[in-house]
Amino acid sequence: MQENNKDILLEVKDLKKYFPLKSRLFFNNKSYVKSVDGVSFKIHKTKIMGLVGESGCGKSTVAKTILNLIEPTGGSVKFNDKTIFNVEKNSYIPNKRMNEIRKDMQLIFQDPYSSLNPRKTIEAIVSEGMVKYKMGSKAEIKGRCEMLLNLCGMDKTCLNRYPHEFSGGQRQRIGIARAISLSPQFIVCDEPTAALDVSIQSQILNLMLDLKEDLSLTYLFISHNLSVVRYFCDEICVMYLGVIVEKGPSAEIYDHPLHPYTKALISSMPISHPLQENKRILLTGSIPSAGKIPSGCKFNTRCKYATDRCREEIPELIEVSTNHLVACHNYNSI
Ligand SMILES: Nc1ncnc2c1ncn2[C@@H]1O[C@H](COP(=O)(O)OP(=O)(O)OP(=O)(O)O)[C@@H](O)[C@H]1O
Numbered sequence: 001m002q003e004n005n006k007d008i009l010l011e012v013k014d015l016k017k018y019f020p021l022k023s024r025l026f027f028n029n030k031s032y033v034k035s036v037d038g039v040s041f042k043i044h045k046t047k048i049m050g051l052v053g054e055s056g057c058g059k060s061t062v063a064k065t066i067l068n069l070i071e072p073t074g075g076s077v078k079f080n081d082k083t084i085f086n087v088e089k090n091s092y093i094p095n096k097r098m099n100e101i102r103k104d105m106q107l108i109f110q111d112p113y114s115s116l117n118p119r120k121t122i123e124a125i126v127s128e129g130m131v132k133y134k135m136g137s138k139a140e141i142k143g144r145c146e147m148l149l150n151l152c153g154m155d156k157t158c159l160n161r162y163p164h165e166f167s168g169g170q171r172q173r174i175g176i177a178r179a180i181s182l183s184p185q186f187i188v189c190d191e192p193t194a195a196l197d198v199s200i201q202s203q204i205l206n207l208m209l210d211l212k213e214d215l216s217l218t219y220l221f222i223s224h225n226l227s228v229v230r231y232f233c234d235e236i237c238v239m240y241l242g243v244i245v246e247k248g249p250s251a252e253i254y255d256h257p258l259h260p261y262t263k264a265l266i267s268s269m270p271i272s273h274p275l276q277e278n279k280r281i282l283l284t285g286s287i288p289s290a291g292k293i294p295s296g297c298k299f300n301t302r303c304k305y306a307t308d309r310c311r312e313e314i315p316e317l318i319e320v321s322t323n324h325l326v327a328c329h330n331y332n333s334i
């Protein structure tokens with residue numbers, strides 16, 4: 001099927017971000033933490049892409065690099081078919097153009113406690129972007145603040161209050177009101193519910209789904225918890241040590257996981273029925289540090305199916321069925 005470029009909002013190609021390691025012993029020894037090492041995906045308009053993986057696998061670094069908040073080491077990002085950067089072609093969007101595009105690309109943070117300035121009122125927090133981009137008179141902006149908070153399930157009495165007066169769930173609603181204040185097209189949600197109680201988590205996820213429908217939003221949804229993204233995302237990328245090891249439509253990844261790492265993540269999800277048997281696949285060893293990446297397949301040190309080939313040859317991400325990609329030498333024999 002021919003893919004229409006107009007349907008793609010974000011296109012990430014071979015994205016890399018290496019952080020230099022400072023060595024006191026060898027001044028000229030250049031070594032790096034390869035936090036993101038060749039990540040590619042596309043997000044279609046009004047769809048939700050999930051990015052999952054253990055802590056430290058590079059999810060937030062992908063998000064920050066896409067949003068142009070940190071400098072990329074390699075690869076390219078296109079938003080609405082406009083190049084934000086293409087490192088290999090030495091092409092970077094000018095700051096003035098980026099400022100305009102920034103309105104369309106917003107971020108919701110993991111920690112609703114530290115992401116809101118404790119010294120500012122809720123009105124000042126939600127209106128900050130609108131004041132910066134001169135989106136109307138003082139009264140108009142205040143009216144829009146009330147409308148946005150209302151949309152997020154908060155009433156106007158909170159405008160003159162401060163973040164410490166609210167619960168975690170309420171603060172995340174305020175953070176969401178701020179994120180939609182400039183009518184963005186795209187929101188990166190970096191573990192938006194990880195710091196909340198399970199019951200509050202589903203309220204916030206439902207709010208985000210309603211807003212997505214009402215405002216035609218597109219999300220990149222980051223989580224280390226596969227059960228949260230299961231029904232929320234259209235597609236999922238599973239990341240391990242800076243690379244994508246499996247990618248595909250959400251239902252396909254859950255029902256037919258192919259990579260041993262995805263299988264282990266899914267088997268560690270809590271089961272919803274007491275009579276259902278869950279054969280847990282325990283991952284042995286801890287995630288290697290991004291500064292000491294194993295040769296060959298990065299997962300080989302924790303994989304019980306690893307062979308010599310896995311220790312030597314890096315598996316490519318290949319399409320094994322429609323839109324389902326996996327990077328494993330042995331996916332069809334395990
Ligand atoms: N500014 C930095 N300087 C050096 N290394 C960094 C920097 N930021 C991130 N890293 C390293 O990059 C790797 C990926 O970090 P990142 O925060 O992207 O992981 P993550 O998947 O978002 O983890 P978490 O689930 O805990 O949020 C880690 O090894 C981290 O130590």
Ligand SMILES: [Mg+2]
Pocket residue numbers: 059060061190
């Ligand atoms: Mg993170």
